[in-house]
Amino acid sequence: MQIHELKVNKRKSKKRVGRGGKRGTYSGRGMNGQKSRSGGNVDPLFEGGRSSLIQRMKKLRGFKAINAKKNNVNLDQIEQNFSDGDVINEESLLSAKLIKKSKDGNGVKILGDGKITKKIVVGKDVLVSESAKVAIEKAGGKFESEKKSKEEK
Numbered sequence: 001m002q003i004h005e006l007k008v009n010k011r012k013s014k015k016r017v018g019r020g021g022k023r024g025t026y027s028g029r030g031m032n033g034q035k036s037r038s039g040g041n042v043d044p045l046f047e048g049g050r051s052s053l054i055q056r057m058k059k060l061r062g063f064k065a066i067n068a069k070k071n072n073v074n075l076d077q078i079e080q081n082f083s084d085g086d087v088i089n090e091e092s093l094l095s096a097k098l099i100k101k102s103k104d105g106n107g108v109k110i111l112g113d114g115k116i117t118k119k120i121v122v123g124k125d126v127l128v129s130e131s132a133k134v135a136i137e138k139a140g141g142k143f144e145s146e147k148k149s150k151e152e153k
Contacts, residue, residue: 068106071099075132076114087144089123116141 021028029036045052073093081096082088090108093099099108110122112131116139122128124145128136136143 068102068104070107070109070127071102072109072111073098074111074113075116075135078110078120079114079116079118082118082120084118085121086118087121087123089125092123110136 015025017023017025018027018029026036034040034042045054047053071093077098078088081098082092086092088110090099093108094101107125107127109127109129110132111129112133112135116135119140119142120136122136122141122143124143128143133143
């Protein structure tokens with residue numbers, strides 16, 4: 001037998017592997033299941049049956065306001081802690097321990113709960129509700145500067 005008499009068997013063609021994966025035949029999709037099918041996918045928020053983060057957040061009640069609430073003081077508290085002619089401002093309310101000092105600097109507002117008979121002077125850094133304003137003016141009180149509250153606007 002000579003070399004030219006040898007019969008060469010044709011080599012079997014290589015299996016064409018799927019594109020997209022490293023060298024696998026499944027294009028990096030794995031074998032079976034929803035994610036291997038064309039157009040099939042799982043909701044990105046699905047966490048295998050447990051409540052997703054967003055669904056857990058819905059169950060938490062309430063919310064955190066962007067603007068902190070004002071320190072509220074009622075007229076009857078002012079009646080008890082101040083005398084005639086006293087100036088009501090943040091410092092005097094802090095010293096009387098009617099409000100707590102806040103980091104936010106959210107201010108003070110006088111509300112119309114209770115009655116007042118003393119002639120007080122309300123500082124310009126204090127907001128006053130409409131009903132409290134009427135009661136203070138009726139008792140003979142004054143306002144250093146007219147600073148409008150949200151209710152008056």
